[in-house]
Amino acid sequence: MKILIVDDSRAMRMIVARTLRQTGVDVNIVGEAANGQEALKMIAEFGPDLVLCDWNMPVMNGLELLTALRAANNPVRFGFVTSEGTSDVRETALAAGAAFVLVKPFMVEDFRVAITTGKP
Amino acid sequence: MDPEVSDLLQMTEVVWSTVLGLPLEQRTETDAKAPGITGCVHITGAWEGVLLIFAAGELGRTLAASMFAMDAAEVTESETIDAICEIANILGGNIKALVPQPSLLSLPSTLDGPRANQHFPRTREVCALNLTCEGEQLSVLVLKKISDDATRTKHDT
Numbered sequence: 001m002k003i004l005i006v007d008d009s010r011a012m013r014m015i016v017a018r019t020l021r022q023t024g025v026d027v028n029i030v031g032e033a034a035n036g037q038e039a040l041k042m043i044a045e046f047g048p049d050l051v052l053c054d055w056n057m058p059v060m061n062g063l064e065l066l067t068a069l070r071a072a073n074n075p076v077r078f079g080f081v082t083s084e085g086t087s088d089v090r091e092t093a094l095a096a097g098a099a100f101v102l103v104k105p106f107m108v109e110d111f112r113v114a115i116t117t118g119k120p
Numbered sequence: 121m122d123p124e125v126s127d128l129l130q131m132t133e134v135v136w137s138t139v140l141g142l143p144l145e146q147r148t149e150t151d152a153k154a155p156g157i158t159g160c161v162h163i164t165g166a167w168e169g170v171l172l173i174f175a176a177g178e179l180g181r182t183l184a185a186s187m188f189a190m191d192a193a194e195v196t197e198s199e200t201i202d203a204i205c206e207i208a209n210i211l212g213g214n215i216k217a218l219v220p221q222p223s224l225l226s227l228p229s230t231l232d233g234p235r236a237n238q239h240f241p242r243t244r245e246v247c248a249l250n251l252t253c254e255g256e257q258l259s260v261l262v263l264k265k266i267s268d269d270a271t272r273t274k275h276d277t
Contacts, residue, residue: 085214
């Protein structure tokens with residue numbers, strides 16, 4: 001599974017990558033982006049199977065990225081990894097086309113279930 | 121409803137165990153003049169306030185080393201800022217989930233220097249933790265904005 005990680009925190013990108021490796025799922029991290037704008041370029045370049053994206057970022061946030069992808073008819077599987085676990089964020093994310101919302105801090109098992117089953 | 125100290129403690133312990141893998145201990149004394157780095161994130165909307173996390177001395181570097189899985193001696197200032205910001209972001213996001221909605225979370229930022237030098241006008245402390253991590257002081261605070269009405273009433277009287 002080709003995965004792109006999008007988060008403005010390099011520390012969090014490393015933690016997400018580390019957690020993905022701990023799931024035991026066969027993952028290939030094809031790139032890391034610090035905001036939605038960088039991610040759009042990498043998605044076009046690498047064609048990931050899954051985008052794991054923060055919600056709150058400078059330049060272009062996660063919801064703006066997802067909206068831009070769906071407006072361009074890009075159906076790439078998309079999951080949010082965010083500290084914002086409120087019901088309004090969850091509902092907005094799912095309505096915009098996200099497959100799941102994982103709330104920080106997360107456990108390895110949360111990640112494994114989300115990326116393999118897509119359950120929010 | 122305001123977040124309570126038990127909420128803040130539980131969140132902080134979970135972040136420390138799952139993200140950082142470092143132990144925490146309660147602390148009885150705090151030194152507001154100790155040098156260090158503060159991460160802060162603002163909540164605005166139906167509930168308004170700020171979450172602060174203050175790491176004294178070299179603790180910021182230690183936390184970054186844990187997050188980046190590297191030796192503390194190799195940690196750069198930007199990596200320390202990144203780590204402190206992300207911890208503030210995680211705690212702030214979890215606090216946001218406890219307060220009246222709708223509310224918005226700002227991007228995190230950092231402040232240098234002792235806690236005593238940091239002022240957030242028109243706020244009051246609603247909960248605070250005084251902890252020790254790796255022998256250094258760690259403080260986590262939630263400040264709530266005092267409403268304009270309350271300020272005016274206080275001023276008028």
